[in-house]
Amino acid sequence: MEIFKYMETYDYEQMVICQDKQSGLKAIIVIHDTTLGPALGGTRMWTYKSEEDALEDALRLARGMTYKNAAAGLNLGGGKTVIIGDPKKDKNEEMFRAFGRYIQGLNGRYITAEDVGTTVEDMDIIYQETPFVTGVSPAFGSSGNPSPVTAYGVYRGMKAAANEAFGTDSLEGKIIAVQGVGHVAYNLCRHLHEEGAKLIVTDINKEAVDRVVGEFGATAVDPDEIYGVECDIFAPCALGAIINDQTIGQIKAKVIAGAANNQLRETRHGDAIHEMGIVYAPDYVINAGGVINVADELNGYNRDRAMKKVETIYDNIAKVIEISKRDHIPTYLAADRLAEERIERMRNSRSQFLLNERHILSSRTR
Numbered sequence: 001m002e003i004f005k006y007m008e009t010y011d012y013e014q015m016v017i018c019q020d021k022q023s024g025l026k027a028i029i030v031i032h033d034t035t036l037g038p039a040l041g042g043t044r045m046w047t048y049k050s051e052e053d054a055l056e057d058a059l060r061l062a063r064g065m066t067y068k069n070a071a072a073g074l075n076l077g078g079g080k081t082v083i084i085g086d087p088k089k090d091k092n093e094e095m096f097r098a099f100g101r102y103i104q105g106l107n108g109r110y111i112t113a114e115d116v117g118t119t120v121e122d123m124d125i126i127y128q129e130t131p132f133v134t135g136v137s138p139a140f141g142s143s144g145n146p147s148p149v150t151a152y153g154v155y156r157g158m159k160a161a162a163n164e165a166f167g168t169d170s171l172e173g174k175i176i177a178v179q180g181v182g183h184v185a186y187n188l189c190r191h192l193h194e195e196g197a198k199l200i201v202t203d204i205n206k207e208a209v210d211r212v213v214g215e216f217g218a219t220a221v222d223p224d225e226i227y228g229v230e231c232d233i234f235a236p237c238a239l240g241a242i243i244n245d246q247t248i249g250q251i252k253a254k255v256i257a258g259a260a261n262n263q264l265r266e267t268r269h270g271d272a273i274h275e276m277g278i279v280y281a282p283d284y285v286i287n288a289g290g291v292i293n294v295a296d297e298l299n300g301y302n303r304d305r306a307m308k309k310v311e312t313i314y315d316n317i318a319k320v321i322e323i324s325k326r327d328h329i330p331t332y333l334a335a336d337r338l339a340e341e342r343i344e345r346m347r348n349s350r351s352q353f354l355l356n357e358r359h360i361l362s363s364r365t366r
């Protein structure tokens with residue numbers, strides 16, 4: 001990859017490559033855009049096939065956070081970290097302490113949280129080195145694991161998308177195919193089961209599948225079968241790029257609404273599902289519940305206030321669908337428009353210099 005060319009094309013601000021020999025830390029922090037505020041986005045730990053794959057993932061995820069935070073109405077920019085390694089085997093305390101020091105070195109330009117492969121316990125270790133971490137344990141006055149809140153936001157957004165496709169937002173009796181039943185989707189399945197939906201699930205982790213089959217009466221299928229099952233709604237809740245040339249032709253659902261980041265392999269796949277008449281709830285709009293929840297920590301965490309904001313995901317999905325219909329564009333483009341317009345408005349409204357008490361000059365002029 002030609003890094004500077006890529007960064008210039010999508011207007012990235014900064015990338016930090018972190019290496020700590022003692023702990024084995026190999027991390028890439030990417031800050032995409034801080035127009036709206038400091039970049040907030042989680043840390044993913046994953047066994048990438050190559051450094052190139054890790055870099056690409058970090059870049060795509062960081063940019064996604066800029067759009068997610070903007071569309072959710074947060075005063076935060078977008079960033080993300082990937083740590084190269086197996087979260088089941090390669091983690092140690094020194095690794096997250098070392099990583100925390102790298103975050104501290106960015107002096108608040110980047111704030112982290114959980115993502116795939118990292119946990120509240122990891123955030124607690126990072127917190128020993130820096131305050132620029134969220135999703136820390138409630139024992140520290142923080143919000144803890146964001147996944148149940150992400151799941152609630154996805155559930156609300158799915159109802160808004162269902163309202164468009166089926167003329168009612170009730171999910172009772174709807175057949176919902178869920179890909180990946182990890183931290184977010186387990187909680188999503190609970191909400192869907194409570195509302196009377198019928199679940200078809202898959203995961204590469206058998207234990208995770210057995211749990212939702214046992215607790216929610218879900219039907220299990222093999223990972224490759226999930227795309228083609230007869231269902232009303234498809235909920236991708238594993239990893240990204242699963243809406244692609246191989247899968248699109250198999251999809252029978254009228255709605256795609258799930259938690260996974262970067263669901264479209266390429267934007268043309270968003271055009272294709274739009275042409276097929278599928279109501280697609282853009283990933284970064286529907287899965288913003290977690291970041292909304294952890295962002296509230298920056299004001300002193302208040303669960304009621306955070307949950308009230310998570311409720312707005314229903315309205316945000318409805319708004320994106322409305323723009324899509326009004327402007328005859330796919331929903332992924334309508335969401336991009338919403339986010340980009342907000343960033344542009346805020347960029348312009350900051351055109352005048354004001355001495356801020358946090359600005360370094362203020363201490364010199366006192």
Ligand SMILES: NC(=O)C1=CN([C@@H]2O[C@H](COP(=O)(O)OP(=O)(O)OC[C@H]3O[C@@H](n4cnc5c(N)ncnc54)[C@H](O)[C@@H]3O)[C@@H](O)[C@H]2O)C=CC1
Binds near residue numbers: 182239
């Ligand atoms: N945890 C959160 O609060 C948020 C998560 N997300 C996104 O939602 C997705 C899920 O996140 P989590 O539940 O936290 O992660 P997780 O790691 O707990 O769950 C993902 C599940 O997908 C399964 N999986 C992986 N590859 C698969 C495949 N090919 N077929 C079937 N299953 C597969 C894994 O075994 C795992 O059980 C990720 O894309 C994440 O970036 C987005 C916003 C917030």
Ligand SMILES: CC(C)CC(=O)C(=O)O
Binds near residue numbers: 040041
């Ligand atoms: C897991 C969230 C707290 C933040 C994030 O990185 C995301 O929404 O993808």
